[in-house]
Amino acid sequence: MLLNPLTFYAPQSLQEATKLYASLSEARILAGGTFLLNSLKLLKRKGLKTPQNIISLRKVEELKGVKFAGDSLSIGSITVINDLFNSAHLTDNLAILRTVCRNISTNPIRNMATIGGNLTSRYTWTELGAPLIALEAMLNFVGPNGEQEQISVEEFFKNGAKATKILSHVSIRRDKTATVSYYRVKKMSDVDVPLLGVCIKTNFIGDRFSKTRVCINNTITFAQRDSVLEEFLEKSEASKNIPQEALEHLNTAIYDNRSDDYKKAMFRVAIKRALADLIGRKK
Numbered sequence: 689m690l691l692n693p694l695t696f697y698a699p700q701s702l703q704e705a706t707k708l709y710a711s712l713s714e715a716r717i718l719a720g721g722t723f724l725l726n727s728l729k730l731l732k733r734k735g736l737k738t739p740q741n742i743i744s745l746r747k748v749e750e751l752k753g754v755k756f757a758g759d760s761l762s763i764g765s766i767t768v769i770n771d772l773f774n775s776a777h778l779t780d781n782l783a784i785l786r787t788v789c790r791n792i793s794t795n796p797i798r799n800m801a802t803i804g805g806n807l808t809s810r811y812t813w814t815e816l817g818a819p820l821i822a823l824e825a826m827l828n829f830v831g832p833n834g835e836q837e838q839i840s841v842e843e844f845f846k847n848g849a850k851a852t853k854i855l856s857h858v859s860i861r862r863d864k865t866a867t868v869s870y871y872r873v874k875k876m877s878d879v880d881v882p883l884l885g886v887c888i889k890t891n892f893i894g895d896r897f898s899k900t901r902v903c904i905n906n907t908i909t910f911a912q913r914d915s916v917l918e919e920f921l922e923k924s925e926a927s928k929n930i931p932q933e934a935l936e937h938l939n940t941a942i943y944d945n946r947s948d949d950y951k952k953a954m955f956r957v958a959i960k961r962a963l964a965d966l967i968g969r970k971k
């Protein structure tokens with residue numbers, strides 16, 4: 689299907705892109721295109737208005753790639769999922785990103801879809817949110833005059849994931865003392881989208897959990913933390929009974945709201961497995 693007429697912009701620098709984005713009305717950002725192009729076709733099919741201006745970020749080299757600066761990993765927003773998966777920097781707490789990326793959809797999608805698109809496209813089921821909240825990641829947005837704005841991924845999703853500026857990169861501090869586990873269930877066998885995801889990060893001190901983050905992707909609301917379970921874990925010893933006991937200490941609104949029995953059960957399986965994995969790796 690042909691798209692409605694539009695003006696396509698392909699800026700070569702971030703500065704050019706941010707100025708265009710601020711000056712054009714009805715402009716949409718194009719990164720990998722896996723969501724946007726579908727949604728333009730869908731809008732047209734429904735007879736609805738489509739944006740007049742598309743700004744492609746694909747030629748903006750400074751937004752590509754994964755590098756290490758100071759003690760933090762910096763992921764350019766138009767880095768594709770497979771390039772993050774292949775990065776040699778994914779060690780210590782960052783290693784969990786390899787598992788997360790490997791589970792996202794299929795190879796063709798992972799070769800096109802960008803990290804920035806996954807975080808900012810406002811689909812509640814995309815899955816980088818929960819692990820990035822667990823890893824205390826920060827988002828960096830850039831305005832038309834080069835002004836930078838940082839917000840934690842947690843706050844970004846709490847505020848409804850609205851990106852009014854261009855996301856330039858995601859940064860995550862390396863933490864050699866953190867242990868992180870991730871468990872994800874897919875929705876169906878033919879189209880690989882997630883049903884749910886659970887990411888738990890802790891910094892064990894002896895047998896105790898500390899600075900624990902339990903981050904949930906229920907695919908209905910944006911990724912969020914379960915503070916009830918976090919509080920329980922912070923007061924507990926990391927024994928082998930904990931994965932079972934934890935099920936009595938969930939913020940059930942996150943798991944049970946609009947979930948059918950299968951999903952409710954799989955949430956409990958995911959929490960148990962993620963905790964058993966975490967405790968099993970305690971040094």
Ligand SMILES: Cc1cc2nc3c(=O)[nH]c(=O)nc-3n(C[C@H](O)[C@H](O)[C@H](O)COP(=O)(O)OP(=O)(O)OC[C@H]3O[C@@H](n4cnc5c(N)ncnc54)[C@H](O)[C@@H]3O)c2cc1C
Pocket residue numbers: 716717718719720721722723724725745765766791792793794797800801802803804805806807808809813814815816851853854855856880881882
């Ligand atoms: C068949 C299929 C299966 C999928 N399965 C999964 C899955 O299993 N798990 C999962 O997590 N995801 C899945 N996805 C979603 C996929 O990860 C997203 O489509 C992708 O990450 C969006 O990135 P993109 O670069 O293609 O975004 P685009 O489609 O190019 O952009 C979408 C929107 O994101 C915003 N945007 C993008 N980049 C920026 C930026 N730098 N600054 C500001 N705003 C920006 C804009 O509003 C833009 O219009 C699937 C998608 C498809 C099509």
